[in-house]
Amino acid sequence: MRTWTRRRFLSTTAGALASALLVACRGGQPEPTPAPTTAPAAPSPTTPPVSLPTPVMEVTPTPTTEAVRRGGILHFNLPGDPTNLDLHQATTSTDLWCIGPCFDTLLQFDPHDQTKILPDLAIRWDVSADGMTYTFYLRQGVQFHDGSPFTSKDVQVNFQRIMNPPEGVNSPRGVFFNTVSQIETPDDFTVRFLLSQPDPALLYNVAIPWTGIYPAHLIESGADLRDTKNIIGTGPFKFKSYTPGVAFELERNPNYFDKDLPYLDGIVGHPMTDWNAVAQAFLAGQLHLYRSLTTPPLDLFQGKADIQVVGVPTTLVWRLILNARNFEPFKDERVRQAITLALDREAMIQAMTEGRSVLSGWMHPYGAWALPEERVRQARGFGKDKEADRQQAKQLLAEAGFPNGLEFELLAFNLDVTTPSLIADQLAQVGIKANVQILQLGEYVQRIVAREYQVALGFNAPWVDEPKSTFGAWITSDENVSMTGLWSDELIQLYQQIERELDVEKRKQMTHELDFRTLDEISFGMIYVYRPVIWHVFRPGILANWTPQPNYNLTEKHATTWLRS
Amino acid sequence: MFLQYLARRAIGGFLVVLLATFVVFVFIRVAGDPAALIVGGTGENITINPERVAQVRQQLGLDKPLILQFVDFLAGLITGGLGNSFVTGRPIADELRVRLPLTIEIALLSEFTAWIFALPLGLFSALRRGRFTEALTRIFFFVASAVPAYWLGLLVLIFVLLAFGWRPPLGLVPPTQNLWVHLQQIALPILVLGFVLAAGLVRFIRNAVLEVLQEPFVQVARAKGLAESTVVMRHVLRNAFAPTLAFSGLRVGYLLGGVVIVETTFNLPGLGLFFVEAVARRDFPVIQIAVLILGTAFVIINLLTDIACSLIDPRLRERG
Numbered sequence: 056m057r058t059w060t061r062r063r064f065l066s067t068t069a070g071a072l073a074s075a076l077l078v079a080c081r082g083g084q085p086e087p088t089p090a091p092t093t094a095p096a097a098p099s100p101t102t103p104p105v106s107l108p109t110p111v112m113e114v115t116p117t118p119t120t121e122a123v124r125r126g127g128i129l130h131f132n133l134p135g136d137p138t139n140l141d142l143h144q145a146t147t148s149t150d151l152w153c154i155g156p157c158f159d160t161l162l163q164f165d166p167h168d169q170t171k172i173l174p175d176l177a178i179r180w181d182v183s184a185d186g187m188t189y190t191f192y193l194r195q196g197v198q199f200h201d202g203s204p205f206t207s208k209d210v211q212v213n214f215q216r217i218m219n220p221p222e223g224v225n226s227p228r229g230v231f232f233n234t235v236s237q238i239e240t241p242d243d244f245t246v247r248f249l250l251s252q253p254d255p256a257l258l259y260n261v262a263i264p265w266t267g268i269y270p271a272h273l274i275e276s277g278a279d280l281r282d283t284k285n286i287i288g289t290g291p292f293k294f295k296s297y298t299p300g301v302a303f304e305l306e307r308n309p310n311y312f313d314k315d316l317p318y319l320d321g322i323v324g325h326p327m328t329d330w331n332a333v334a335q336a337f338l339a340g341q342l343h344l345y346r347s348l349t350t351p352p353l354d355l356f357q358g359k360a361d362i363q364v365v366g367v368p369t370t371l372v373w374r375l376i377l378n379a380r381n382f383e384p385f386k387d388e389r390v391r392q393a394i395t396l397a398l399d400r401e402a403m404i405q406a407m408t409e410g411r412s413v414l415s416g417w418m419h420p421y422g423a424w425a426l427p428e429e430r431v432r433q434a435r436g437f438g439k440d441k442e443a444d445r446q447q448a449k450q451l452l453a454e455a456g457f458p459n460g461l462e463f464e465l466l467a468f469n470l471d472v473t474t475p476s477l478i479a480d481q482l483a484q485v486g487i488k489a490n491v492q493i494l495q496l497g498e499y500v501q502r503i504v505a506r507e508y509q510v511a512l513g514f515n516a517p518w519v520d521e522p523k524s525t526f527g528a529w530i531t532s533d534e535n536v537s538m539t540g541l542w543s544d545e546l547i548q549l550y551q552q553i554e555r556e557l558d559v560e561k562r563k564q565m566t567h568e569l570d571f572r573t574l575d576e577i578s579f580g581m582i583y584v585y586r587p588v589i590w591h592v593f594r595p596g597i598l599a600n601w602t603p604q605p606n607y608n609l610t611e612k613h614a615t616t617w618l619r620s
Numbered sequence: 621m622f623l624q625y626l627a628r629r630a631i632g633g634f635l636v637v638l639l640a641t642f643v644v645f646v647f648i649r650v651a652g653d654p655a656a657l658i659v660g661g662t663g664e665n666i667t668i669n670p671e672r673v674a675q676v677r678q679q680l681g682l683d684k685p686l687i688l689q690f691v692d693f694l695a696g697l698i699t700g701g702l703g704n705s706f707v708t709g710r711p712i713a714d715e716l717r718v719r720l721p722l723t724i725e726i727a728l729l730s731e732f733t734a735w736i737f738a739l740p741l742g743l744f745s746a747l748r749r750g751r752f753t754e755a756l757t758r759i760f761f762f763v764a765s766a767v768p769a770y771w772l773g774l775l776v777l778i779f780v781l782l783a784f785g786w787r788p789p790l791g792l793v794p795p796t797q798n799l800w801v802h803l804q805q806i807a808l809p810i811l812v813l814g815f816v817l818a819a820g821l822v823r824f825i826r827n828a829v830l831e832v833l834q835e836p837f838v839q840v841a842r843a844k845g846l847a848e849s850t851v852v853m854r855h856v857l858r859n860a861f862a863p864t865l866a867f868s869g870l871r872v873g874y875l876l877g878g879v880v881i882v883e884t885t886f887n888l889p890g891l892g893l894f895f896v897e898a899v900a901r902r903d904f905p906v907i908q909i910a911v912l913i914l915g916t917a918f919v920i921i922n923l924l925t926d927i928a929c930s931l932i933d934p935r936l937r938e939r940g
Contacts, residue, residue, distance in 0.1 A: 130790075135897060138707050223679055225672065281709045299715050300889020301791040325790050325887075328897075332887040335777055339787035497902035501653040504673060 124599075126320050127618040131344040132333045133324040136299050141280035142267045142288075143217050144225050148608055151264060153303045153324055155611040156317075157200070158267025158288035161191055161210065161246075162258060166610040167602040169520065170423045172262050176205065176289065177246075186253030186557045191261075193244040197312045199270045200287045200294075207240035212271035214238055214248075221277070228518065230527075231260040253555045255562065256523035263519050264611060291317035291614040300326055311614075318617035337592055343618065344593045346607060348470075350409060351590050363595050366411030366588035370419050370606040372515045373474060373587065375465075377580040380540040382463055382509040389455040391541075391577040395436040396448035397485040400585050402441075403477055408588045415586060416570035419605055422520040424563060426570045434574040448485040460486025463509040467491060468499035471587075475512050478584065506538065515581070519609065522553050522566045529581055530569070539580030546572060546579070622930075629926065633919035637912065644911045645690055645904075654706050654902035655682060680706055693908060703905040705898075712909050715894060720913070722792060723890040726809060727879050731868070733814025734821050741818075742825025743857065749830065757822075765819030769878050773812045773885035780808070792889055809882040816878060817871075824867050828860035835859070862933040869925025872918050 137153045139145045145154070162180070165171035177191035197205035218235060220226040234254040239247040248257065260266065267288055269280065278285050286294040289312065292305035303324040307317055325342070327333045334352050337345045345351075348369075356362045375394065379385035404412045414437060416426030431437050436444055452460060467475040472493055479489040489510065494502065502508055517524035530550040532542045549569050556562040574583055591603040601616045655676040677683050681692065696703050702712040741757055748754040781787050788805045795802040832838065833856060841851045880892030891910070898906035 136708075138901070140708075225676065279709065298718055298791075298889070299710075300719065300893060326889075327887050328893060329884050329887055331774055331777070332885065335781050335787050336790055336887075339781055339785065341787065341790045496900060497654065504653070 123318055123617050124619055125318050125617070127620075128321045128323055129319050129344070129598075129613060129616060129618065130323050130325065130342050132336070132342055132346070133303065133326045134347070135328050136326045137303065139281055140283060140286060141224070142265060142269075143213075143220070143280070144227070145265065146227055149324075149326075151608055152611055153297075153305075154286050154294070155264045155267070155290075156292040156305055156322055156613050157286050157290040157294055158264065158269075159197075159290050159312075159612075160262055160264060160266050160268065162262035163264075163612070164262055164519075164609045166604075166612070166615060169604050169606060169609050172258060175262075176210070176268060177261075180258070186255065186555075187250045189248040189250070189257055191246045191248075193246065194312060195244055197289050198310050199289050200308060200310075201270060201273075203270050203272065205268070205270075205289055206243040207246045208243075209268050209271045210246045211238045211240050212274050213266070213268045216274050217266060228260070228263070228265055231256070231518075231524075253557055254523075255557055256521050256554070259519050259521045259524070264609060265518070291612060292319075292322055295321065302326075313614070317614045319613060322613055334592075343598050344591070344601075346592070347590050348587055349590070351592055353409070356592065361594050361596050363591075363593055365591045365603045366408060367591065367603050367605045368408075368412045368415070368420060368586045369589045370422075370517055370520050371587060372417060373584040374513060374515050375478070375582040375584060376508070376511040376513055376538050377541070377577075377582065378506060378508055378510065378539055379580060380506060384455065384457065384461055385539075385541070385580060387455045388577065389451040390457070390461070391580060391582070392435055393448040393451040393455070393485060394482065394487065395574075395577055395582050396444040396451070397482050397487065398436055398478065398582070398584060399441050399481050400437065400583075402481070403474070403585045406477060407471075407474060407585065411588045412586050416567075416574055417515065417525050417583065418522070418566065418570055419520040420586075421605065424520065424522060424566050424570075426567050426574075430567065430571055431574070434571060435576075437574065445485050452486065457486075460488065462488040462490065465489040465491045465510045465512060466499065466502060466508040467493050467512040468496045469493055470496070474584070478512065503538070511538075512584070520606065522550075522562070522569070526550055526553075526569065526573075529579060530573075537579075541578065541580035543576070543578035546576075626923075626927070629923055633923060637915040637919055640915045641908060641911050642690060645693065645908060646686060648899075648902070648904055648907050649682075649686065649689075653677070653682075654904060655680060693905075697912075702909050705903050705906050707898075707901045707903045712906055715906075716891070716909075716913075718792070719889055719891045719894050722888060723879055723883070723892065726806060726813070726882065726888070726890060727875055729806070729810045730813035730817060730878070730882075731875060733810055734817035735868075737814060737818035738821035738825055742822045743829055743852070745822070746826045746829035746833065747852070761819050761822045764815060765823070767816065767819075769813055769816045769881045770885045772816060773809065773882055776808055776812055777885070788886065790887070805886075805888070809886040809888060812885075813878050813882045817875065820871070820874075821864070821868065825860065825864050828863050829856055832856045832859045858932065862929045865925055865932070866929050869922045872921045876914060876917070 131152070133149050133152055135149055137145075137150045138147055139150055140154055142150075142154055142158055145151060159176045161175060161177040162172050163175040165173050174194075176194055176197065178194050180189060180191045182189050191210070193205070193207060193210070199205060214232065214235070215238065216224070217226050218229050218232045220229060234250045234252050234257070235248050236251045237249040239249065241247060250257070267290070269285075270287055273280070273285060273287060283294060283297050291308055291311045291313075293308045295304040295306040297303045303326070305322045307320050311317065325336070327336065330347060330349060331352070333342070333345050333347070334355055336342045338355060350366075351364060353364060356364055377385045377391055377394070384390045400414060404410060404414070413420050414428065414431055416431050416434075418424040418426060420428075432439070438444060452458065465475055465479060475489075475491045475493065479491050482489045499511075503511060503513065515525070515529070527550075528536070529538065530542075530547055531537055532544065532547055534540070546569060549565060549572075553562055553565045553569060556565060573579060573581065589603075589605065589607055593601070593603075597619050599617045599619050601613075602610075604610050653673070655673045674683075681689060684692070693703075702716070704711050705715070741761070745754045745757040777787065788808060789801055792805055793801040838851060838855055841855050842848075846854075876892075879890065880896060882888070883890040883892040884896075891913070895906065895910040895914075897903075898910065
C-alpha cells in the first residue's frame with residue numbers, strides 16, 4: 056500500500072540522493088463457485104461463525120446470469136515489486152497479489168463476501184463438542200504444479216513450518232496457531248488439529264490465503280521458497296515469469312482440481328509506483344482493475360459511465376499509540392480521555408476519504424462482529440457534539456494538572472502525511488501541542504520496535520476481521536509486547552474469554568463489550584482515529600464476477616473471475 | 621605526460637568512489653534498521669518480537685563491527701558477487717540485468733536529445749543577440765528550465781492520453797524482441813528529459829558562443845574574408861564546444877536525478893526506481909551497489925569528458 060504522497064516524497068529523496076552523490080563524488084453463467092465435490096458438513100452445535108450477517112456495501116453486484124466468457128489475461132497494478140515470494144513469510148498485499156492465485160488453502164473466504172468461509176482443499180470439517188479437536192477431510196486427486204499428489208502430510212508439514220519456522224524463516228502468522236498442540240494425519244486425506252484450549256478463530260486462520268499449502272517435499276528439502284522456481288502450489292494459476300519492475304505473470308493451471316476453473320488464461324501484475332501512471336494506464340485500457348489506499352484522480356473518471364470507482368472502508372484502522380513509558384502524563388486516564396475527546400473523526404473521514412468511510416469500532420463496520428453504530432456513538436469522543444467534547448477535554452486536562460495544555464512528539468511515517476497534521480490541528484484546539492515528526496518507514500519501524508516514541512500514529516491491521524486478529528496483538532499486559540505500557544486486567548480477562556468462547560452469540564456480545572470499552576476508556580493507550588478506504592477502480596462491463604472487498608488480502612485467487620472482452 | 625595525467629585521474633576517481641561508498645555505508649547504518657523492517661513487514665503490523673529482530677540482524681551480519689562489515693562488502697565485490705538483496709533475497713546482479721541497460725539507454729539518448737535541441741538554439745540565440753527572435757528563444761528556455769521533469773512528463777502523458785487515447789505500452793519490451801514497441805515505451809521519457817536538460821544547455825552554449833565571438837581570432841577570421849558560416853562552424857563552434865562538453869560532464873548527477881524522475885513518471889523499470897525503493901526499505905546491499913555504480917559512472921563520465929575536451933582543444937592537454 057503505497058501512496059502518491061509517499062512517491063512524491065521518494066522522488067524528492069531520489070533527487071536529494073543524486074545531489075548528495077554529486078557532492079560526494081566531486082561534489083456469468085450460474086454463479087460459479089469453487090464447486091466443492093462434497094457439500095460441507097452440517098455445522099455441529101459448536102461450529103464457530105462461518106456465516107454471519109451479510110455486509111451492506113455500496114457495490115453493484117456483478118450480474119451472473121450471462122454465459123461465462125473463457126480466456127483473456129487479467130491486468131492489474133501492483134504498488135511496487137514483491138518483496139517476499141515465500142507465502143508463509145510474505146507480509147504485503149503486493150506479495151499476495153503476485154503469488155496468492157498459485158495456492159490453495161484448507162478453507163477459503165467467499166470471494167464475494169468475506170464474512171463467509173467456503174471449502175477449498177478441505178471439502179468438509181468438524182469440530183469436537185469441547186472445541187479442542189478440528190478435523191478436516193481433504194479433497195482427493197489434487198495435484199501440485201510440479202505433478203506431485205496432495206495429501207494430509209503436505210498440510211501437516213506446512214502448518215509445522217508456519218508454527219515453528221526453521222532458522223532464517225520469519226513466520227509472522229505463526230502466533231495464530233499458538234493453541235495448536237499437535238497435528239495428526241490419521242490417513243492420507245484426513246488432518247486433525249489438536250488444541251490446547253478452544254480456539255474458534257482457527258477456522259478463519261486456516262482460510263487466510265497466507266496459509267497456502269506447498270508440497271511437503273519442497274519444504275523438507277530446505278529449499279528457499281522465496282525463489283520464483285519454488286512457487287509451487289495447487290492453485291488455479293501457475294507461475295510463468297517475473298521481470299522486476301516490469302511484470303509478474305501467471306498462467307492458467309490446466310490441472311486445477313476444478314476442471315471448469317479458472318476462466319482466465321492468465322494474470323499479469325504490473326509494478327507501478329506512480330499513481331498517476333496507474334490511473335492513466337487504466338484509462339488507456341491497459342489495466343482492468345486498479346486499487347489504492349489514496350484517493351484516485353476522480354476528475355479523470357468523471358463522466359465516464361463505464362467506469363466504477365468504489366471506496367470501501369478497510370479492515371485497517373489508523374490509531375494513536377500513547378506510550379506511558381516515555382510520557383508520564385499518559386498514566387493518568389484523564390489525559391488519555393482528553394485526547395480521544397479532542398479528535399473529530401467525522402471531519403477526518405470527510406477530509407481523507409471523500410466521506411466514503413464510516414464511523415465504527417475496531418471491528419469492521421460491515422463484518423460479522425461490527426459494533427452497532429448507535430453504540431459507537433456512545434463512546435467518549437464519538438458523539439455528534441464536538442464542541443461539548445472539546446470543553447470536556449479541556450476540563451479533564453485541567454483536572455489532571457494541565458490547565459495550560461501539554462506538549463508531546465507525534466511520530467508518523469511517510470505513507471500519509473496529511474492525517475498526522477489533521478490530528479495535530481484537532482489536538483491544538485484543546486490546548487495540546489503535538490509536534491509531528493514524519494520519518495521514513497525504516498526509521499519509523501526502528502523507533503517503534505525500540506519503543507522510542509511518546510505518541511505514534513500507526514495502523515491496527517488485522518489479517519482478517521476476527522476478534523483474535525483485531526485485538527490479540529495489543530490486549531496484553533506483557534511488557535515486551537505492549538506498545539504503551541498500559542493495560543486493564545479486567546479487559547484482558549474479557550479478551551481471554553472471547554478467545555475461547557464457542558457460543559457464537561455470546562462471543563459476539565463479549566466482542567462488542569471489548570470493542571466499546573477499548574474505544575471509550577483508552578485503558579490500553581490505543582486511540583481509534585479513523586478507518587481509511589480502499590479504492591477500487593474497474594469497468595463492470597468488462598471485469599465480471601469480481602466484488603470489491605474491504606480487505607484485499609483475502610480474495611485474490613481469481614479462480615472465478617472472468618473478462619467480458 | 622598525457623598517460624600520466626590519465627593515471628592520476630583514474631586513481632583519484634577510484635579513491636573518490638571508495639570514499640563515497642564508505643560514507644554512504646556508514647550513514648545508512650545510522651538511519652534505520654532493515655532487520656526491524658524485515659520482521660515488521662510494511663509497518664502495518666508493528667508488534668515485533670525483539671528477539672526475532674536480533675536473530676535477523678545476526679543472519680544479515682549487521683551485528684558485526686562496521687569496519688568488518690565494510691571489509692566483507694569489499695571482499696564480496698572482489699570475489700565477484702554483487703551480493704543479494706536483504707529484502708527479497710534475490711541476487712542484485714539479476715535485477716541489474718534489465719535495469720542497468722535501460723537507465724544507460726535513457727541517460728545517453730536524453731543527453732543526445734538535449735544536444736540536438738540545444739546546439740542549434742544556443743547558437744541561434746547567440747548569433748541573433750539582442751534581436752526579437754533571441755528574446756523569444758530566451759523566454760522559452762527560461763520557462764523550460766523552471767519546469768520540473770516529473771510535471772512535464774505528467775502533462776505530456778495526460779495530453780497524449782486525452783487527445784489520442786494513447787499511452788506507451790506497459791512495462792518494457794527489449795529492443796531485440798520488438799524494436800517498435802520498445803521505441804514507443806522510451807520515446808516520450810527521452811523527449812521530456814532531453815527537453816528539460818536542454819534548457820540549461822542552451823544558455824551555456826549561448827554564453828560560450830558569445831564569449832568566443834569576442835575573441836580576436838574571430839575578428840581575424842572575419843577580416844580574412846571567410847564566409848560567416850565558415851567562421852561560425854570552424855572557429856566559433858569548435859572553441860565553444862570544449863567548455864560546453866565539460867559543463868555537460870559536470871551535470872551527470874543532474875542527468876541521473878532526471879532519469880530517476882522520468883523512470884517513475886513513465887513507470888520504466890530502470891535503476892532509479894530500484895534504488896529509491898532500496899533506500900525506503902533499508903536494503904543496504906542494494907544501496908551500496910547503487911552508490912558504487914552511480915559513483916563510478918560519475919567518475920568515468922567526467923574522465924571521458926576531460927579526454928574529449930583535450931582532444932578538441934589541445935591547449936588543455938598541454939596544461940593538464
